[in-house]
Amino acid sequence: MKVTVRYFAAIREAIGLGTEQVQTQSLTVAALREELLSRGGAYAEALAQGRAVRMALDQVLCEPTTPLREGCELAFFPPVTGG
Amino acid sequence: MAFSVRIQTEDFDVSQELAALRAGDKRVGAVCSFVGTVRDRNEGSQVASLELEHYPGMTEKSIEGMMAQARDRFDIHAALVIHRVGLMQPLDQIVMVAVTSAHRGHSFQACEFLMDYLKTQAPFWKKELTPEGARWVDARVSDDQALARWGIQAQNAA
Numbered sequence: 001m002k003v004t005v006r007y008f009a010a011i012r013e014a015i016g017l018g019t020e021q022v023q024t025q026s027l028t029v030a031a032l033r034e035e036l037l038s039r040g041g042a043y044a045e046a047l048a049q050g051r052a053v054r055m056a057l058d059q060v061l062c063e064p065t066t067p068l069r070e071g072c073e074l075a076f077f078p079p080v081t082g083g
Numbered sequence: 084m085a086f087s088v089r090i091q092t093e094d095f096d097v098s099q100e101l102a103a104l105r106a107g108d109k110r111v112g113a114v115c116s117f118v119g120t121v122r123d124r125n126e127g128s129q130v131a132s133l134e135l136e137h138y139p140g141m142t143e144k145s146i147e148g149m150m151a152q153a154r155d156r157f158d159i160h161a162a163l164v165i166h167r168v169g170l171m172q173p174l175d176q177i178v179m180v181a182v183t184s185a186h187r188g189h190s191f192q193a194c195e196f197l198m199d200y201l202k203t204q205a206p207f208w209k210k211e212l213t214p215e216g217a218r219w220v221d222a223r224v225s226d227d228q229a230l231a232r233w234g235i236q237a238q239n240a241a
Contacts, residue, residue, distance in 0.1 A: 009136055009208035011217045029188035032175060052222075054239070062202070067239060075206075079239045081221030082135070082207025083119055083178055083198060 001070040004034065004059035007046075011053065014046035029055050029074060032063035052079050086092055086154070087160045088146045090137060091222035092169040104161050105183050111160055115190035116181035117198050123173035125220065135168045135177070138206035142166070147236040149200040156233075157193040159184045164197060166207065196233055202226040 006019045026032040029041065033055070037047045047053060056075045057066050085166045097118060105111045146164050153162060161240050167181045184190040209220040222240035230237040 006138075008138055008206065009210070052240075056138070056141055056206070059138070059144055061145075075141070076140070077206060078208065078219065080206050081209045081220040081222050082202065082205050083136070083202040083226075 001068065003071075004069075005036070006073060008074040008075065010078050011046045011076050015042050018051065024065045024068075027067060029057060029062055029066045029068065032044055032068060032074060033064070033076070047076060053077070054079060086147075086150045087163055088143050088150070089163075089165045090139070090141070090168055091140055091165065092167060094167070095165050095179060097176075097179060100163060100165065100179065101181055102162050102183050104136050108160055108183065109186055111183040112185050112235075113154065113187040114181065115187065115194045116179065117194050118176055119175055119178040119198075121171050121173045121175045125211060128211070129174060130192050130213055131176075131213045131214045132173075133171045133175075134210045134212075135166075135171065136210070137166075137168050145205050146197075146201060149197055149204065150239045153182070153193045153234070155196055156168060156196065157182075157189040159193045162193065162233045164198065164201065164214050166201075166205070199226070199229040199233065202237070203230050203239040 003022045006021050007015050010041050012018050026035050033047055054077050057064050058073050123130055128175055150162050161180050161183045165180045167177050180194050182190040182193040203226050224240045227237040227240050
């Protein structure tokens with residue numbers, strides 16, 4: 001399926017990209033994170049397991065187990081620091 | 084404009100916003116507001132400027148969701164959240180939360196609830212410019228704890 005992946009703040013800076021279209025077989029948020037991580041380089045660094053990475057599916061905070069949907073938007077970002 | 088969220092780069096005028104929030108509503112007997120401003124120090128460093136990034140769309144949606152929860156919990160008539168993004172300097176206003184109600188208790192509480200919620204759930208990120216260079220601000224566990232007082236488990240900083 002096709003997923004729009006978005007990155008914010010420190011993760012966006014590390015990967016050097018704000019958004020990209022990904023064609024994937026991954027079925028969950030965690031699986032797609034693994035897939036991106038396996039690209040190595042900045043991806044492996046920024047999305048490494050054990051790092052504080054928050055995720056939102058279609059602009060709602062989600063869990064690693066949340067299933068992906070065709071055409072969805074998945075965002076990876078650090079803990080939020082507004083206010 | 085009973086319940087509204089604005090994300091903007093421009094500054095805001097608190098007294099104008101408060102006047103607009105309660106305009107024409109004779110039920111209102113209490114108006115409570117909070118304004119967050121840019122400090123010149125954080126984590127032991129001098130802060131020259133602050134850059135705020137956000138997730139357009141999700142930001143508005145998440146704060147609207149917080150307002151819906153505030154309406155369920157408290158007897159309030161109107162609420163406003165303004166959050167600035169972009170480049171700011173010490174002394175600048177960053178965020179404003181204002182709530183109206185018949186009696187003060189509900190607007191005081193709703194204002195604090197919205198602010199606690201926003202700190203851990205709304206997708207904003209701060210980057211500080213210090214003499215040691217630019218750095219992303221770390222989330223604080225104390226902000227998660229502040230939200231926990233309302234019975235909501237945040238795991239933002241965890």
